[in-house]
Amino acid sequence: MQFFRESMLELIIQTSTNLPPDVRQAMAWALKTEKPATQAGQALAIVGQNIDMTQEGEGPICQDTGMLTFEIKTPVGVNQLAIKKQIHEAIAEATKRGKLRPNSVDSITGKNSGNNLGPGTPILHFEQWEEPDIEVRLILKGGGCENTNAQYSVPCMLDHLGRADRDLDGVRKCVLHAVWKAQGQGCAPGAVGVCIGSDRAGGYHHAKLQLFRTLDDVNPDPTLAKLEQQIMDEANKLGVGTMGFGGNVSLIGCKIAAANRLPASFFVSVAYDCWAYRRLGELLDLPFGIAVEPLLDGRRHGVQVDRP
Numbered sequence: 001m002q003f004f005r006e007s008m009l010e011l012i013i014q015t016s017t018n019l020p021p022d023v024r025q026a027m028a029w030a031l032k033t034e035k036p037a038t039q040a041g042q043a044l045a046i047v048g049q050n051i052d053m054t055q056e057g058e059g060p061i062c063q064d065t066g067m068l069t070f071e072i073k074t075p076v077g078v079n080q081l082a083i084k085k086q087i088h089e090a091i092a093e094a095t096k097r098g099k100l101r102p103n104s105v106d107s108i109t110g111k112n113s114g115n116n117l118g119p120g121t122p123i124l125h126f127e128q129w130e131e132p133d134i135e136v137r138l139i140l141k142g143g144g145c146e147n148t149n150a151q152y153s154v155p156c157m158l159d160h161l162g163r164a165d166r167d168l169d170g171v172r173k174c175v176l177h178a179v180w181k182a183q184g185q186g187c188a189p190g191a192v193g194v195c196i197g198s199d200r201a202g203g204y205h206h207a208k209l210q211l212f213r214t215l216d217d218v219n220p221d222p223t224l225a226k227l228e229q230q231i232m233d234e235a236n237k238l239g240v241g242t243m244g245f246g247g248n249v250s251l252i253g254c255k256i257a258a259a260n261r262l263p264a265s266f267f268v269s270v271a272y273d274c275w276a277y278r279r280l281g282e283l284l285d286l287p288f289g290i291a292v293e294p295l296l297d298g299r300r301h302g303v304q305v306d307r308p
Helices: 002-017 021-033 039-057 080-096 143-147 168-186 200-212 222-235
Strands: 067-075 123-129 134-141 150-153 156-158 162-164 190-197 251-259 267-273 278-284
Touching: 002 080, 002 134, 002 278, 021 039, 021 251, 067 080, 067 200, 080 123, 134 200, 134 267, 143 168, 143 267, 150 156, 150 168, 150 200, 156 168, 162 168, 168 190, 168 222, 168 251, 168 267, 190 200, 200 251, 200 267, 200 278, 222 251
Parallel strands: 067 123, 190 251
Antiparallel strands: 067 134, 134 278, 150 267, 156 162, 190 267
């Protein structure tokens, strides 16, 4: 398990200090799209410099290193308790090295645990699968963008957009409303993961899972793919811009999933992530080795594994 711990430590460090290639590409597009002389353009240029400097110096991309959420798939028979223990040790070590800010605060006393461990932190979701390998995906989502998450029970009335009904146009209105409300508080330009349906808790979970998709993928459902593109086009005409300064780029990604719901409920859940869009993954074989290439969206990409 020592190899697993070291692999998780490297995954945490890389996620905190190095944006994935697809996010870098999207931010490069944003820099080319925004007018340099504007407030938004100047803020975006500073963001770009920050991204490069943190990679070179292996420092956290943002001072708020976020809530650690792990999505883990294991073969039948793998000891998930041992995996949990090794992940906890890796988190404590990454915090000690300054790659994570101490972010776990007791909600009753206000005391910070100092090592990013405590009741409810980190968030670990385990799932068994019939593959021989272990897949670990990690997303770091900061408090600013987490505060701008939104959930709508439709039908409902929305400021400036009118009534949102139980249809795809109603979903479109809800997502645009969420992007508009986020403004600079969500550290735009951001990305949104969306879930249509499910219950309140499941909707947020499914929405957050969409943030693991790469920004350049295409939804396999053509109806949802069309809706994603429509929302992207309209959101970037809202004028929110980088950090809310206005401009041409408010959203760098929109990923939507649909889940079955109760007849009486229709929720639209929106998980907003900021420009510091930190998520990576690793595919490890048994016995454990460190994956040479990261997984961006949890899918296999011909990853080779160095055996110990």
